[in-house]
Amino acid sequence: MAKVKFDQVEYYEHDQMLQIDHRPPAADWMDTPVEFRPGSWIYPGKAKHLKYLELPNPRDWAVTDEDWKLPENWKEIILKGIRERLDKFRTFKIFMDICVRCGACADKCHFFIGGGDPKNMPVLRAELLRSIYRNDFTTAGKILGKLVGGRPLTIDVIKEWFYYFFQCTECRRCSVFCPYGIDTAEITMMGRELLGLLGIYVNWAIEPVANCFRTGNHLGIQPHGLKDTLEFFADDIEEATGIKVKIPMNKKGADVLFVVPSGDFLAEPGTFTCMGYMLLLHELGINYTWSTYASEGGNFGLFTSNEIMKQLNAKIYAEAKRLGVKWILGGECGHMWRVMHQYMDTLNGPADFLEVPRSPITGTVFENARSTKMVHIAEFTADLIKHGKLKLDPSRNDHIRVTFHDSCNPARGMGILEEPRYILKNVCNNFFEMPENTIREQTFCCGGGAGLGTDENMEMRLRGGLPRGNAVKFVHDKFGVNQLCAMCAIDRATLVTVCDYWAPGVQVTGIHELVANAMVFDGENERKINLRLAPVGKQEQEEDSNNV
């Protein structure tokens, strides 16, 4: 048997992973250099992607190299970059000044909980940057230096930033507890932008960015490939339901542009959620269209820089305008909705060529989206159910005992908490909540958001996934929960690993997979199998219990 490597789950012994010491070491953190342990960092961005995106200092290098091949005037670049950002972002300036280090955030970070590295306490993650700010941008720091918490900017500081700003998933859980609302995501974003000025990116974020710029989606699926993918889904849908769904693509004159995270095109179980969308929109007879040019709702620019976020996001409105749609509907995704909800209109608006979204089925006008003109599909579907427009047979999901994982961004950067629950309770008979400190605004990250969900980072993914996995295990043991529903493509990709490791026996699903499985369609065949082409409803449960 081949030797198990650090990018494989099997490499990590359960018992060892649970030996977590949350007490910091004796040595001062400023005197503790970063140790690049395999499994806890991400490969750097390849030169070809940086070149394609016209980003600075494209070169091929390795994190473990002594010399990171930085530009000669790297220090000047960073200090100038900090100055610029202090002048551009009030958040950055205030968050550098007002932290009192009360420690309320310390045990709120999933990486600290699962790993115990003190520099993963949000307060200390910010101090990594704040110490430089003090040293070079405050009078006291310039004079008193280390005595008042300053430290000089060195190459080791840059390496430390790289390590810890790519050990933050920008989930904002700490920001919920901070008495001043200091948002570590904002600090991490600044840190990553600064690293970017030196050409330091992680490949797992910058390759999707380059792909998205060129092909319209992170995965680099070309237009004909996307058509094949959706047709393949349509075949499976027909097998499961007997219904042949239409696949409108790049259709001018559609009413609605539909945008989803491309993760839903790629791999199970996200693909089942995608099939769910297709069935729902087909059944309702919505005049909608997919776009190959704007085939990505997600935006890894959010994890890279505000400029890149804008570059990628620009396609959404541009395509809506070109196709002449009335409004935009968005699929189930986490960080995509942070961008769509909190950034898109500011970045690329005003969307004055679109109409205020109105459900053609219920007539509901989505006033809360009257400027951005983009509606979350959970809002859309909850409205349908509320108005009795979907024929549902929740017993078809009776073999599923489901819990709901609030994704970080929709929870803390939007607040879409009730809609998904309302839908789930209508399409499933067995819904159970995880403990209250692990859901809603206090929800835990999957451990793989913000560009960290890659296999070479497996140790950190598992550690960061511990709090979530542990809560899942709790409801699995207590209520027999066997599916975790997540409204996010990164969740659907990474939580499979987390659940297998920390809560074995729990599968991952999306809302619209469960919706479609519960829907009674006109002209459907007798529903014996669901979208996973597995037996429907109680039968499977009985089979399961027979198997046990």
Add this chain to the structure above:
Amino acid sequence: MKAAISLLVVLVLAGFAYLGTEVLHWQALFGVVFPYVALLLFLGGLIWRVVGWARSPVPFRIPTTCGQEKSMPWIKQDKLDNPYTTWQVIGRMLLEILFFRSLFRNTRMSIKEGEKVVYGPTKWLWLGGLAFHYSFLVIIIRHLRFFTQPVPYPIELLSSLDGFFQIGVPVFYATSFIFLGALGFLLLRRLFIPQVRYVSLVNDYFPLFLLLGIGSLGFLMRHIVKTDIVGIKELSLGLVSFHPHVPDGIHYLFYMHLFLICVLFAYLPFSKLTHMAGVFMSPTRNLANNNRALRHINPWNPKVKVHTYEEYEDEFRDKMIGAGLPVDKQPEAAPVSGSDNKGEE
């Protein structure tokens, strides 16, 4: 070590005031010049700080949402934790500033039986913080009796409420004990909770020792070493009426107390204590989560290079046509198989 340095600095400052008044007799410096300078630094510094923050724009509206957003009418919005209107934002800010809403949520994580991560509520930091800030506020208001003649009724009322228990002569104020107790708690948790100790700087211990010094000296003067209240009031009234006058015979403890207060005021705008002003301006708290309803403008919204649809189609046109996808522009005279398969409009 960092705590010891901070304590030492406070002791040196207090010693300086003792030396300055008891040995060198610089009463005018400590009684008049320093208070005015401190006040100027406080006001000027705070304005400079707040204006500095205000000069940086808020490019994006990024409230941290801590409850259900406003969406459809039949879904109950959490108006205070996820505000949609300005009034709701004011409500959220009031909760935050008056009751430390976010800190109230605090939890404490622990790992039970080696594998169960559990989160229990913990209100100690919230309680300690609240106790310190409110007792400090009451003490400041109480002190206004030294700056007013006659003393306005509300101040007298507050003082008598504070001395409600009528113990001792002069009566002990409840806030004196709460203030010192809360500070002691905040100091002890900083010293003894390993994670908090690990992140603490001199900048964190110094204000605690400074405030403890100020409070202890005040307590000492009121209850143990009786000082010349009449003289002190004469001095303070002189300061506020801009006719400063230093009466003889004021105890050096008073000058130590006053000098440490001067240091606190002068230090505040240039330290983490500016959270007092900063909390009002924190963009994750003071903005409404109405992003999709109301466009937020970024004053420096950058021009960026985008990959246009035309460029995209130019690269993939043949493949699109081959797959039967509609295109905006037909290829020029290039007979591509499947080119008759025009997209529907």
